[in-house]
Amino acid sequence: MNRNKILLFSLLPGLVLALPNLEDGKLLYEESCLNCHGDPYLSSGLDEMTNTTDLFYMVRACAKHFRLNWNQQDITDTTHYLNTKFFQLDK
Numbered sequence: 001m002n003r004n005k006i007l008l009f010s011l012l013p014g015l016v017l018a019l020p021n022l023e024d025g026k027l028l029y030e031e032s033c034l035n036c037h038g039d040p041y042l043s044s045g046l047d048e049m050t051n052t053t054d055l056f057y058m059v060r061a062c063a064k065h066f067r068l069n070w071n072q073q074d075i076t077d078t079t080h081y082l083n084t085k086f087f088q089l090d091k
């Protein structure tokens with residue numbers, strides 16, 4: 001993971017959406033998020049997600065908060081995985 005890329009993407013949030021990879025998203029989720037959020041995903045209920053953009057930002061916020069150093073692709077993959085499996089938002 002390239003630092004400049006991370007910096008660039010954090011300056012331009014969500015502008016460049018790469019094609020999501022469901023398998024990678026699953027692995028990333030299981031590795032870094034499952035402990036807290038469980039399977040099936042347990043929402044804190046504090047923040048209802050109504051669209052995938054919100055979901056993307058929350059995934060990014062959590063990844064950032066826990067200093068995972070995720071790049072845009074990691075976040076996109078995990079967002080896609082969570083949405084496909086649990087949230088099922090259509091926009």
Ligand code: HEC
Pocket residue numbers: 029032033034035036037042043044045046047048049055058059062063066068078
């Ligand atoms: C150490 C525990 C912990 C880990 C690890 C963690 N989270 Fe969270 N997450 C939380 C808590 C606590 C909240 C509630 C904060 C809030 O809603 O303001 C939250 C909120 C969220 C939300 C939005 C609130 C909702 O409706 O559930 C999403 C989406 C989310 N996390 C995704 C992730 C993803 C993706 C990862 C893996 C990168 C991750 N989290 C890792 C504890 C964790």
